[in-house]
Amino acid sequence: MTQKKVEHLLKAHQLRRTETRVEVLELFLEKDMALAQKDIEDELGTIDRITLYRTLRTFEDKGLIHRAIDGSEKLRFALCSHECNPVEGHFDEHAHFHCKVCEKTYCLEQIHTPSVRVPKGYQIESSHLVLKGICEHCS
Ligand SMILES: [Zn+2]
Ligand SMILES: [Zn+2]
Ligand SMILES: [Zn+2]
Structure with missing residues (x-):
């Protein structure tokens, strides 16, 4: 199920399938919240930092993930809605909620x-x- 979705997302955003891209995308789909580079490193363990950095930038450029600005020092990314694309850019004009x-x-x-x-x-x-x-998970 996730596998299919990942393939579809990569294709829809004009991205070639690579091991790292698949792993990172799967993680975003699975977690359903904003992730910092460090969070992804912790989850995936063996991933190369530079490759991960580039993957996140590429995903952002192609409209797959957006910056979840939450007022903290950490730069976090979250999955985009399907409206975002490589040509028109991002349409993520929604609130970001940071749980204390x-x-x-x-x-x-x-x-x-x-x-x-x-x-x-x-x-x-x-x-x-x-x-x-x-x-909602903490209240
Ligand atoms: Zn968002
Ligand atoms: Zn977006
Ligand atoms: Zn919470």
Whole structure:
């Protein structure tokens, strides 16, 4: 099941199948939360750091994963919705929830980042909705 999904995702995002790509993608599918490079290294053990770094950048470029900005120092990535693609880019305008108990970060896709009006002369390039508190697993 996961195997099929992985193959499909790689193909849909114009990516060649490599061992590392498959492993990393499987992990994202399985965990269903945002992962930092360190989390992936810990889970996969034998993975080469540079290869992993490149894999994450490639996935980001191709619209497979996005940065889950959660207000912490850690750079975490999460799986994208199917709308993201290599041509038009990312459409991940949703909230990210950081749990203070388990310190995990989750995408809350149903909560859209609100559009805001800024004073004249200001230009928004990105905006992030960060929510902090206790997640469903910890409450
Ligand atoms: Zn995306
Ligand atoms: Zn939690
Ligand atoms: Zn997200």
